[in-house]
Amino acid sequence: MSQQEPMEQWIQELAKLDDSDVKMTEKQLKIIQAAVEIFAEKGFAGSSTSEIAQRAGVAEGTIFRHYKTKKDLLLSIVAPMVSKLIGPFVWNEFKDVLEKDHSSLEEFLYDMAINRIKFTHKHLKIIKILLQEIPFQPDLKDAFKRQVGMKIFQRLSEIIEYFKSKGEVIDVPTQSVVRFIASSFIGLLASHFILMPDQPWDEEKEIRDMIQFIMNGLSGK
Amino acid sequence: MSQQEPMEQWIQELAKLDDSDVKMTEKQLKIIQAAVEIFAEKGFAGSSTSEIAQRAGVAEGTIFRHYKTKKDLLLSIVAPMVSKLIGPFVWNEFKDVLEKDHSSLEEFLYDMAINRIKFTHKHLKIIKILLQEIPFQPDLKDAFKRQVGMKIFQRLSEIIEYFKSKGEVIDVPTQSVVRFIASSFIGLLASHFILMPDQPWDEEKEIRDMIQFIMNGLSGK
């Protein structure tokens, strides 16, 4: 519930990411809102276009005027999110970091955590939908692997290897290190947004603890 | 596909876990096999009983003679798995470990990893189905939280706190420590079984690396 208010913002952003730079009509916006909620509640296959139309307050036919099929509607919601998941990893050149001292890795991880938490908070429902549907939509899976998996992996790899070359990261395959970091991040997000969404938490401290754990884990001292 | 061969084994085990110790008929076994495959492929809501019947080589009505509803079929597959997920956490009394030296934690984590990897390998499809359906089946979610979440959390908590009291684990909330460990494990499993199922890996080494990462991360030196 509390995550809903900022929805209109990014929906409008969605419109801009689409191939069309036409702005969404009000009805279209309501359709997307309704679809997001219902897909998140019941899953794609478990949702009916008629229920979406009803919650959106439009006629059943209206949905199909804007989206050729039900799957089109799903993709229009979920596809723009794929590319945005990489978020801070493609931030303005990270080269600087590589030049800086050891504390910068912590800083980078911290910024990344803050950023991805905000992002998750804002787009929680869509992320849920995306994760639910990836196993069943090969095109989504491919797009995800290519645009998210590979990109993040490469970016992190560069960084890790830089620090490994400086002897500050233990001699463990880079791929594993990436996994350690990613797992920790995802674990944090999943824990607070999905497993225990109602339990309050000290974001700042949790991030710091996690980063300490990661840094210790990697330093190998 | 490659995970199919051992299926008959555990299906027969399923039968024994049921309240009835009656053995399954051959058709029933085929229905379960087909259902597991199709649910894993398309998700529960995306699967049709007629397709299951077809792949099982039985009449559609036959399914409903054994399982009152489609959801019943799902639960008969997925419910027995819930309790088995806790696996080694309820192993024969862990008290011993608590008495032993530091290396025992590593040992425990190692055994746990080996065991859960084997378990995941054996039951991969059903675990996928379970994870996919938990968000949409409140009863599953509850059973999962109660039987898996709580149990594992409590078990790990005891162990963590023991080592914390010995000063061998950094002063971070136990809940977070549990999460670090769980995330690392799940990350390993997801990585090799789901994200890159076809890529060969050195199980032994990966586990050792992960445990080293965790131990370093927690020791805080």
Place this chain on the structure above:
Amino acid sequence: MSQQEPMEQWIQELAKLDDSDVKMTEKQLKIIQAAVEIFAEKGFAGSSTSEIAQRAGVAEGTIFRHYKTKKDLLLSIVAPMVSKLIGPFVWNEFKDVLEKDHSSLEEFLYDMAINRIKFTHKHLKIIKILLQEIPFQPDLKDAFKRQVGMKIFQRLSEIIEYFKSKGEVIDVPTQSVVRFIASSFIGLLASHFILMPDQPWDEEKEIRDMIQFIMNGLSGK
């Protein structure tokens, strides 16, 4: 409920009315009992053979060993009742009555009422089933018309005309007079057995009142 006890009696009578003079097995008897109850509760089309089997405590297949089809089962219950409905109309020679004095008509009506009330009480459920199914089973309808409608009509007609010839019944078409009488009888039965089955009633008095009404109505004084 209270009408159930005498059921076994007439079921055994059913057996004797059948073309086969073989006696029913115990299972067959239970099947009939269960079928009567369920047909009466839910109607023929609304009943399932599996429910009948269950209530009878036999296997589904057992029903079809004794009755080729579900409709056969219905007819085996309902057909023998058809002929018995004419009851006292084929009593041992009524000729006597025709010779006797006017009071005999009353006497005849009284005996008839008593008899049909007992009969209805005993066979209520089956009569309900019969009436429910007559509109949908042409063979039943024909049998009913031929064996019940015509016979009763002819019998009553003779009697009526005898009394008309004596000037004791108003000059109204015999067919109408028959209808007056039949309607009154059926109204009494329906009222007490179907519309208000739980309300106690003074059978004796109700019959007397009804007969008085009929006699007055027909005498035309």
Place this chain on the structure above:
Amino acid sequence: MSQQEPMEQWIQELAKLDDSDVKMTEKQLKIIQAAVEIFAEKGFAGSSTSEIAQRAGVAEGTIFRHYKTKKDLLLSIVAPMVSKLIGPFVWNEFKDVLEKDHSSLEEFLYDMAINRIKFTHKHLKIIKILLQEIPFQPDLKDAFKRQVGMKIFQRLSEIIEYFKSKGEVIDVPTQSVVRFIASSFIGLLASHFILMPDQPWDEEKEIRDMIQFIMNGLSGK
């Protein structure tokens, strides 16, 4: 068959009796027509929606766009009839009659007969359906008892008691008198519309004879 022509009239009336005063679409009308015919032919449980759709010349899905369930379709046909069955009993104040002379009872019965015969003629099929389904649909049974049974009974009771107080009706329980009258009426209707629908009859004379029978029967002279 021969009663079909006036159907469209009252179907349109049905629409007006509904909570919505929206007019029916042409397809909806055809669905109702087909349903009435098939329900009357085979009974509710014995009819299939696919056959109804076929006879109505619409797709099966179309039925469910207008009526949520098959039972809904039944009720939409049969429910409006329930209240209309009481017909002339709620005619504009009957008090006048009570003031008038003895002949008024005859007049009332005559008007009632004429009116109910027309009504039955017009709605025969639906009345059949209603009577067939009342035993199996508790809600229908309740509505019928409350809206029809009680109302008619009370109305007739008042009238009967008035004439009893004037000494013009024999001293028999009012309830019985009501039953005599109702039985005679229903007998007449059943006889001509159901038992012998093809036999021509002199409506006027039959009614007069019946009323004479009733009046004689009640006067007790």
Place this chain on the structure above:
DNA sequence: GATGAATGAGGGTTCATTCAT
């Protein structure tokens, strides 16, 4: 004779999609 697993046609109902208005 009795069983009950198996059948497959058919049941009522839902649903994504179309199209005349």
Place this chain on the structure above:
DNA sequence: CATGAATGAACCCTCATTCAT
């Protein structure tokens, strides 16, 4: 552009009936 009635394939499920045991 929006509507919502109409579609018909597909859905889950029930059922009368069969037949190997």
